[in-house]
Amino acid sequence: MKEDRDLMQRLKPCAMDQILMYLAFSALKTGGHRHGAFLDAAATAAKCAIYSTYMEEEQNLRRTGRLHHLEPKRVKVIVKEIDQALAEGKLLKMLGSQEPxxxxxxxxxxxxxxxxxxxxxxxxxxxxxxxxxxxxxxxxxxxxxxxxxxxxxxxxxxxxxxxxxxxxxxxxxxxxxxxxxxxxxxxxxxxxxxxxxxxxxxxxxxxxxxLKTSYSPESREERVFSMIEDTASYFRLLNAWVDRAPHTFRALETLDVPADQVEEALNELDKLLRAWADKYHCEGSPTLLLQLAAGLK
Amino acid sequence: MKEDRDLMQRLKPCAMDQILMYLAFSALKTGGHRHGAFLDAAATAAKCAIYSTYMEEEQNLRRTGRLHHLEPKRVKVIVKEIDQALAEGKLLKMLGSQEPxxxxxxxxxxxxxxxxxxxxxxxxxxxxxxxxxxxxxxxxxxxxxxxxxxxxxxxxxxxxxxxxxxxxxxxxxxxxxxxxxxxxxxxxxxxxxxxxxxxxxxxxxxxxxxLKTSYSPESREERVFSMIEDTASYFRLLNAWVDRAPHTFRALETLDVPADQVEEALNELDKLLRAWADKYHCEGSPTLLLQLAAGLK
DNA sequence: GCGTGGCATTAAGCCCCTCAA
DNA sequence: TTGAGGGGCTTAATGCCACGC
Missing domain, CATH: 1.10.10.1670 (HetR, flap domain)
Incomplete structure (x- = not known):
């Protein structure tokens, strides 16, 4: 774990590279996915992006190829692959779950x-x-x-x-x-x-x-699981926010807090959130999802 | 954009695959990175995970290879590559920024x-x-x-x-x-x-x-930029939370809110957060970072 | 066990070209 | 300009085997 953070600090990756690295650490080191499985999953994600462009660009192989810099031939194969996955339920090479x-x-x-x-x-x-x-x-x-x-x-x-x-x-x-x-x-x-x-x-x-009734049920692993789920969900929320979907909200606060008050502040924040949620909760209405993370910079 | 969300809904990818897909959409479609550049970046992230395992496993090529299912020979090449990047500043194939x-x-x-x-x-x-x-x-x-x-x-x-x-x-x-x-x-x-x-x-x-003084300065693009930065940062915060680092906090709330009260609720939440931040802010102390996203489920 | 070497197959990321609709 | 072919080179993922320590 420490090794990982050291490596990230020394390489100074940009935001996208950071996300990729956290993903790789989780998939390979924690989840135990095969190296090849991770590469395949990344390739599949790229294929989805290409497929989506192909559909948006009036199904033009050459143009899609130019926009993403690959051969029209390759685009065609990719489109066919995704089409089959959508129509006939053929499996794409994805990770499929936290662990193999x-x-x-x-x-x-x-x-x-x-x-x-x-x-x-x-x-x-x-x-x-x-x-x-x-x-x-x-x-x-x-x-x-x-x-x-x-x-x-x-x-x-x-x-x-x-x-x-x-x-x-x-x-x-x-x-x-x-x-x-x-x-x-x-x-x-x-x-x-x-x-x-x-x-x-x-x-x-x-x-x-x-030794265990199930693969990796340690408490740490549970948190890793939450981390991935939360991040995916957070990504989705922000994606909606980018498109200015109604009822989406994004906040980012930085504040200087004396070390001996941090816990108190976080506890109060927790209480504030709960009180706020209680106040507006009304069973049966549309469900609002709220995610928050805080930590030292 | 809509195409993207449709595709994601139909393929029902797991959390990791979702993150990869959001990344691919951002890098390829929005950012304009080359298809090959994205694959290279993913491969590089995997290499970092392998390098990190290699260091943790007492620099054992065979064992690292087995743990991640690749050939010891390949591990060796990868380790050398990362070592050179760390020691001599040789460049790894990463995305490097939001856009090429x-x-x-x-x-x-x-x-x-x-x-x-x-x-x-x-x-x-x-x-x-x-x-x-x-x-x-x-x-x-x-x-x-x-x-x-x-x-x-x-x-x-x-x-x-x-x-x-x-x-x-x-x-x-x-x-x-x-x-x-x-x-x-x-x-x-x-x-x-x-x-x-x-x-x-x-x-x-x-x-x-x-037409423009800079590549992609539209307001939408700025939000995409924030999305990626936020997600990377959120990932990092949760990563610290997984390891139970002191002063880290994670919250996830779901609440049912009548449609006509959502805006009011979010406005109030915004005010609550600001008031809370003001209350504890004390210039010069360690900096606490707080990220929040909310939206309909 | 380990590191190192060789050898083989296959896919795919790249490039170039031509021809017909 | 596009789709549909042809050709090519190179990397690397994956496997197998063998040697010497």
């Missing part, structure tokens, strides 16, 4: 395929001695989800299962096999996010434990 | 190279008859910047000049010649943004007029 599906779904599939009942052994079907098993069980963290331990082959099978399931949505020609680098990537991501943990044993395949 | 430099600077160069003094003819050095010239001058819009009209060759030379000047910052191997498609792109962008206008004449080269 195969990571989100992973704990559920494990819980389903390798369930564990209280009292039963967590480790089954290995060549370990009972003594070794109980030693491992003893060293397990507390409060584990009700799932058995699995070995590295079973882990691979789980990932393979999820991968093929996530590929089902794609048309046959676009499906990609689960390559070894991709498998390693997913495994490492699961470990990195502390969704699973590896237990190396002296001989034979390493074992894996499921 | 060559568009922003265009009016200034025109004004400098083809200045016009009140009373003098706007059109010089063509083979037009005095009568034709005065007819054209008569039809010109009012309130033009003090610049002479130029023909298409002179326009091309201006663009060439700007292009080569913008390439000076790049190291020799990376410089790209001004291709014809690129020239056409820049010309079309200038016309599209109503910075210049073409005047076709019956025989000979078409003429061009400079």
């Amino acid at each position: 599906e195969y990571l989100i779904q992973f704990p559920y599939v494990w819980l389903e395929q390798h369930p564990w009942q209280a009292g039963a052994p967590r480790i089954v079907g290995t060549h370990l001695t009972p003594r070794e098993k109980s030693e491992i069980e003893r060293d397990l963290p507390d409060e584990l989800p009700p799932a058995r331990l699995i070995n590295s082959i079973q882990l691979m099978e789980l990932i393979e299962f999820l991968h093929s399931r996530s590929q089902e949505a794609l048309p046959l020609p676009k499906r990609e096999p689960l390559s070894e680098p991709l498998l390693d990537h997913i495994r490492d991501r699961l470990i990195y996010s502390r969704t699973v943990e590896r237990i190396d044993i002296s001989r034979g395949l390493p074992l894996y434990v499921l | 430099e060559y568009l922003i600077q265009f009016p200034y160069v025109w004004l400098e190279q083809h200045p016009w003094q009140a009373g003098a003819p706007r059109i010089v050095g063509t083979h037009l008859t005095p009568r034709e010239k005065s007819e054209i001058e008569r039809d010109l819009p009012d309130e033009l910047p003090p610049a002479r009209l130029i023909n298409s060759i002179q326009l091309m030379e201006l663009i060439e000049f700007l292009h080569s000047r913008s390439q000076e910052a790049l190291p020799l191997p990376k410089r790209e010649p001004l291709s014809e498609p690129l020239l056409d792109h820049i010309r079309d962008r200038l016309i599209y943004s109503r910075t210049v206008e073409r005047i076709d004449i019956s025989r000979g080269l078409p003429l061009y007029v400079l």
